[in-house]
Amino acid sequence: MKFNKKITNILIILISTLALSACSTAKKSGGAGSDVYSGSATVQYLASGVKDRVFFATNRSALTTASRDTLRKQASWMRKNKKLNVVLEGHGDERGTREYNLALAEKRANAARDYLLTYGISGKRISVISYGKEKPVNSASTPLAWSQNRRSVTVKTK
Amino acid sequence: MKKIFYILIVFLFKFNIAYSLIEVDITRGNLDPLPIAVSPLHVDPQSDNYQDAKTKELGELISSVVEKNFRSTGLFNPLNKDAFVQKPDIAHLKPRFEDWRLITAQALVTGKLLLKDEKLKIEFRLWDVAANKEMIALAFTTTPSNWRRVAHIISDKIYERLTGESGYFDTRIIYVSETGPRTQRVKKLAIMDQDGENTKYLTLGNELVLTPRFNPTNQLVTYLSYFRNLPRVYLLDIETGIQEVVGNFPGMTFAPRFSPDGKKIIMSFAKNGNSDIYTMDLESRLVEKITEDSSIDTSPSYSPDGKYITFNSDRSGLQQIYTMKSDGSGVKRISFGDGLYGTPVWSPRGDLIAFTKVRGGKFYIGVMRSDGSGERLLTENFYQEAPSWSPNGRLLVFYRETKAGKNGEGFTAKLWSIDITGYNERELKTETDASDPSWSSLLSK
Numbered sequence: 001m002k003f004n005k006k007i008t009n010i011l012i013i014l015i016s017t018l019a020l021s022a023c024s025t026a027k028k029s030g031g032a033g034s035d036v037y038s039g040s041a042t043v044q045y046l047a048s049g050v051k052d053r054v055f056f057a058t059n060r061s062a063l064t065t066a067s068r069d070t071l072r073k074q075a076s077w078m079r080k081n082k083k084l085n086v087v088l089e090g091h092g093d094e095r096g097t098r099e100y101n102l103a104l105a106e107k108r109a110n111a112a113r114d115y116l117l118t119y120g121i122s123g124k125r126i127s128v129i130s131y132g133k134e135k136p137v138n139s140a141s142t143p144l145a146w147s148q149n150r151r152s153v154t155v156k157t158k
Numbered sequence: 159m160k161k162i163f164y165i166l167i168v169f170l171f172k173f174n175i176a177y178s179l180i181e182v183d184i185t186r187g188n189l190d191p192l193p194i195a196v197s198p199l200h201v202d203p204q205s206d207n208y209q210d211a212k213t214k215e216l217g218e219l220i221s222s223v224v225e226k227n228f229r230s231t232g233l234f235n236p237l238n239k240d241a242f243v244q245k246p247d248i249a250h251l252k253p254r255f256e257d258w259r260l261i262t263a264q265a266l267v268t269g270k271l272l273l274k275d276e277k278l279k280i281e282f283r284l285w286d287v288a289a290n291k292e293m294i295a296l297a298f299t300t301t302p303s304n305w306r307r308v309a310h311i312i313s314d315k316i317y318e319r320l321t322g323e324s325g326y327f328d329t330r331i332i333y334v335s336e337t338g339p340r341t342q343r344v345k346k347l348a349i350m351d352q353d354g355e356n357t358k359y360l361t362l363g364n365e366l367v368l369t370p371r372f373n374p375t376n377q378l379v380t381y382l383s384y385f386r387n388l389p390r391v392y393l394l395d396i397e398t399g400i401q402e403v404v405g406n407f408p409g410m411t412f413a414p415r416f417s418p419d420g421k422k423i424i425m426s427f428a429k430n431g432n433s434d435i436y437t438m439d440l441e442s443r444l445v446e447k448i449t450e451d452s453s454i455d456t457s458p459s460y461s462p463d464g465k466y467i468t469f470n471s472d473r474s475g476l477q478q479i480y481t482m483k484s485d486g487s488g489v490k491r492i493s494f495g496d497g498l499y500g501t502p503v504w505s506p507r508g509d510l511i512a513f514t515k516v517r518g519g520k521f522y523i524g525v526m527r528s529d530g531s532g533e534r535l536l537t538e539n540f541y542q543e544a545p546s547w548s549p550n551g552r553l554l555v556f557y558r559e560t561k562a563g564k565n566g567e568g569f570t571a572k573l574w575s576i577d578i579t580g581y582n583e584r585e586l587k588t589e590t591d592a593s594d595p596s597w598s599s600l601l602s603k
Contacts, residue, residue: 098368
């Protein structure tokens, strides 16, 4: 029951983000953003208020409004910490073929990278790696787990 | 009374057989598998240690490998040895065909082994029981430790004679062995004989490895390794264990396969969020860009004549299958059914392309003609992908994952094979969980 309620909440949030993003950057045809995770169960923080990851819709690499907000906070955190470099780790869910997932996860991490670049972060400070579907955070075979696994995670490097 | 019965049978068969030798139709699936008797190989009395139980056992082991191969095809029904009337040595000289007909055998395999001076000589014969005829007789000499391969070669010869197709038993399968929980999966390259024997691990599991593929002309393998956390296509010589990175790409290379002549590797290279297809000539090290599109282009696979490439692209919006000439010109979308299509791989016969299809939350392994017509889905499941062809183009091996529970429990990954008729779906037993299988060509050509 509790689970159902959660899903409903997520759906409501999703529908509203859809409405918001519908006219902005629909990179590809077909309802982008329809199943993007918007909870915080798996999220960690790079600094106070700076989430470490953004989530994606099935088969998509477009950033949602919420993702752009997270990335803007990451960018300002990186501007404040000039010596800090990051690696963006792109991931997919288990419901796609392995090779396509490798490519898609690379595209997702690069979507996040491109956004950081537009906020003035030097490309030299950001590297990208794709793990495809090889490193899930949630190992269940449920739509919730899949949505948590479709992500780009910003990780501090030395 | 009994005698009359015998004579009648002989008479009937004599009549029939004048026309047709036995033949197995493999285009229809396994509705009516051919009853075959595989008599244990008998030991030649001139063998060293003739009385040794181990020597006698070797004859039985070889015939049981042959029998297991036949059973796995679904095309043959190896008969129970308890019912065999004739002794192996006598049957090998000249079978009493009526005895074998009585137990419904249509084909009979007999053999002899001679173990002398550290050499193993194996002789076998295939008999057409209905036509009272010898169909083939062959002999092989090898080292005793090589007996298993000889058993596979014999199986291939018999299969070829009875089906008119080349065999696939003297082959190996390379795959990714998987252990540990899903969030910390340990993956190693592993190789085994086609029947699941002789498993060997080729990497230690220190780094993530994916998608090994055989060179069709030799025993080299190309695969993706995350060595030093840099995902790159590697080349591995399975005899020497020597590994090397393929090319010097400033980013992830993945989805590698060899060209049919084994001289090039075709793969994807991902840069700045865009994956395109490249080839690298292994001798000249010359790199060529084959596709140039802002979409994802991956999973390339050559046609057996090397003139065409099939690949996976989402340039139309979602994953679909395309073909093009090997220079990248003439790109054509060939998948138009409901759902998404991935992992296209060209049959070694050239006529078909096998693929993974995703539709309505289910995963299918299927085949279509290289122009996209005649799509046939062979098997449906929760998750399965990555078909690889048997060298004769009659079977596909792929991997299948089960649905995991809340904490990942119940998750398994296993190798399966299926005939392109859609029949004879079966699991290939592996020591650990397994994925990304690739079938070698025949070891002895």
